[in-house]
Amino acid sequence: MSRWRVAxxxxxxxxxxxxxxxxxxxxxxxxxAELAMPGRWMLAAPNAPACGLSFTARPGATEGMVSPExxxxxRFFTSRxxxxxxxxxxxxxxxxxxxxxxxxxxxxxxxxxxxxxxxTLAR
Numbered sequence: 001m002s003r004w005r006v007a008x009x010x011x012x013x014x015x016x017x018x019x020x021x022x023x024x025x026x027x028x029x030x031x032x033a034e035l036a037m038p039g040r041w042m043l044a045a046p047n048a049p050a051c052g053l054s055f056t057a058r059p060g061a062t063e064g065m066v067s068p069e070x071x072x073x074x075r076f077f078t079s080r081x082x083x084x085x086x087x088x089x090x091x092x093x094x095x096x097x098x099x100x101x102x103x104x105x106x107x108x109x110x111x112x113x114x115x116x117x118x119x120t121l122a123r
Contacts, residue, residue: 035104037084038064044120048073053121055082066091074113075099
């Protein structure tokens with residue numbers, strides 16, 4: 001009987017370890033399609049008012065259009081395109097010049113503008 005008390009938990013642990021071939025439970029980074037970029041996001045920069053950016057695209061798309069609201073910092077008033085590769089978001093102008101690069105950080109994106117300004121993008 002005592003052999004089963006030791007072997008039972010070891011068997012369960014070995015079985016569960018075999019299931020760990022996929023994503024780990026601590027890996028909370030969603031797939032790009034799960035990020036659901038379309039909608040209104042708020043862009044924030046130090047010493048500047050936040051501004052709204054409306055992201056549009058078909059469902060599940062990894063790129064689309066951006067429409068800035070008024071009062072955006074730096075050259076973000078020229079924002080026209082967005083592109084998401086894995087969890088890296090790029091915002092570009094109508095000439096395809098990169099305005100900012102972001103990384104997904106839980107419930108928001110954090111990054112830098114092409115001028116080096118720290119930025120956050122959140123719902």
